[in-house]
Amino acid sequence: MSAMHHASARRPEPVNDCDLLVVGSGAGGLSCAVTAAHLGLEVVVVEKEPVLGGTSAWSGGWLWIPRNPLARAAGIEESPQAARRYLQEELQEGFDPARVDMFLQQGPEMVEFFRRHTAVDFIDGNKIPDFHGRNPHAAGGGRSVCAAPFDGRELGADIALLRPPLDLISLWGMGIAGGADLGHFMNVTRSAASLWHVTRRVGRHWWDLLRHGRGMQLVNGNALVARLLKSALERQVRLYPDCPVQRLLTDEGRIVGARVKTVDGEREIRARRGVVLAAGGFPHDPERQRQLFAHVAGGDRHYSAAPPSNTGDGLRLGEAAGGRIGACAHASGAWAPVSRVRRKDGSVGAFPHLAERAKPGIIGVLRDGRRFANEADSYHDLMSALLAAVPPGEPVEAWLICDHRFQRRYGLGFSRPAPVPLFPYLGSGYLKRGATPAELARECGIDAGGLAATLEQYNRHAREGLDPAFGRGEVAYNRVNGDARQQPNPCVAPIEEGPFYGVKIVAGSLGTFAGLATDEFARVLDEGGTPLPGLYAVGNDMASIMAGRYPSGGITLGPAMTFGYVAAHDAAGVELGKLVDG
Structure with missing residues (x-):
């Protein structure tokens, strides 16, 4: 809801002239x-x-x-x-x-x-x-x-x-700021301090919804425009x-x-x-x-x-x-990988994958099951790599793959982490699940042999915190978006605790x-x-x-x-x- 219940914004009288006209x-x-x-x-x-x-x-x-x-x-x-x-x-x-x-x-x-x-x-x-x-x-x-x-x-x-x-990246219409605020939401089931922070934020948000028809704790770009x-x-x-x-x-x-x-x-x-x-x-x-x-x-x-x-x-x-x-x-374009989300009203939105890709325990694969980029690099770089990797004439798409531990810890795209239940995302078809990598491959239309070989190679090195194929975690930008508690590499962990999950990403952008x-x-x-x-x-x-x-x-x-x-x-x-x- 974009307007307040009890008041409406002022509407200025029409003018025929000014000094400067701004369009947008x-x-x-x-x-x-x-x-x-x-x-x-x-x-x-x-x-x-x-x-x-x-x-x-x-x-x-x-x-x-x-x-x-x-x-x-x-x-x-x-x-x-x-x-x-x-x-x-x-x-x-x-x-x-x-x-x-x-x-x-x-x-x-x-x-x-x-x-x-x-x-x-x-x-x-x-x-x-x-x-x-x-x-x-x-x-x-x-x-x-x-x-x-x-x-x-x-x-x-x-x-x-x-x-x-x-709506796709907010929680009930509440913006979540990067850094400490997001960290508390990710740790809500693991820390009493985080639980208290989230409880206060959510409680204030629902109070604002009741009183004003929208959230009033503005962060990120919403705070910038409001200011x-x-x-x-x-x-x-x-x-x-x-x-x-x-x-x-x-x-x-x-x-x-x-x-x-x-x-x-x-x-x-x-x-x-x-x-x-x-x-x-x-x-x-x-x-x-x-x-x-x-x-x-x-x-x-x-x-x-x-x-x-x-x-x-x-x-x-x-x-x-x-x-x-x-x-x-x-x-x-300002490229970014996005996944398609069907809303309750039937419209389809593009969820930008900005946060989870650098966390330890996720890879991106093509239809043949092969990785194509350092998943912890910037959204623009990952999308550029995907555009270059897909053969001409084939649809530009890939799959982000993780295990149960990862999804419950960090979420996967629009599918939220614990304690949010998984059934809405699985029921809508947004999130694919398989008890084994082979079963997940079948659900996603990925080559099962290719995915198995990729996971075997990735996991062998990931157990040591290494990614010789693409160098995840070797630059500061990768690490700052990873999980500092995962050592020795905040961006690398094995993918081995079933069930396994996948979300399809397609060609998208944040702007032009x-x-x-x-x-x-x-x-x-x-x-x-x-x-x-x-x-x-x-x-x-x-x-x-x-x-x-x-x-x-x-x-x-x-x-x-x-x-x-x-x-x-x-x-x-x-x-x-x-x-x-x-």
Whole structure:
């Protein structure tokens, strides 16, 4: 339930003009809106959905911001060149010096501005390592921040504007934060302290459901959007849900507003300083998928965990105004393995497998029973490996395999760990079970001989904490997501206590990378590389500065909020660097 029982959010009076019009209400769009309003501009945000927050409200809420103020306050100092060199090696031919330098310079300024002047606050990620620890310029921590938890009651009736957490990864609609919070939920049957923590959290959540119709203990991306929303409302930003954009308005080559569809009919909103496209990319645009996703062009399906309404509106608006799409040589999507979950209402959702893959005692196998990747690597890397491993013409799918001990300890995908019973997942067909590996193989359609050989080889080394085939647990990112109690390797344990379980994973994503080509000020570029006057793109409507690579967690939200901050300065005609000092 997305609205409160006893109150409804304010609906601002329609306007015909403003200084800056923002299309989309994720972290990139709201970052731009809050910054611009703080700089004195009249700002309007239009959102096609009845709720605000986009993919950001479903996200983990992490931002990759090297040399951020929280890390520096903790004594983590690194040279300005360290992260730049990491990106140079990671992005290779896709490295764009002007945009990367703007991001690295303004990211810490953006964090400091929001902490000092708005309701947005962060917790540090000083122990969160970059994805690719073999890169000599990777950091073992200090380059990430996450939205601080937020009490939704501070929004009052305006909580009705906020998109609820993704149901598939929340517990009865309650978000669970990574780190200690998640650890308590995983240890609820093993620790009195964890049981007390979970009891308090769940009890408060059910009380909130009774009083407000939704959870109020906001964490992760839901807390980030709530904090941005509170900051926007405090600055009189006008927020219009249920307001899709029909087309952009131009005047002598300049973008001067948009024609929108409201509950009362169509109208034009003029924008003196320009329009910012922040509509969330194209994860659910089948035509763009066929153009830019090789597996879709080859006839396979793609299942994104982003909101279904993210259908490429911003990219189409930008192209129609003369902008061009910036290609990503490596990958056009932020790949992630997902499993398909049928909800009670008959709809099918995509569950993103982000947490359990690094835990000890799980492997991923193809139809022939062979492993294809280090399962503890990042979601993007695992999905990239799967896309490369599946022969052309075959469906992009694999199976995550574990034993009973693992499933009851950590859960497997959407199937929760103990004490949650297994029968709903088995009954729906989501979770497959076999008393022996051969029986599980038959249930899953996996080659039984191949799976037996894989398990025999894997288990022989796993009993010693080793994985010579793929090196699980050899880099810091693997280990931080493993289980520290499993020694000598937090990511490796044998799979041998029946019954055995499997869940099918298919090609999916958390969002998209390809988007409108922009310069370092987030200005949309035409075919000749010239900025289109009055048009900006941020978030996933902007071609990712990571050029289709995924070097660390938070490389979507970090640049989204940073370039929202930068675009607001450019639209307001205010020099960067002045705002934090003022």
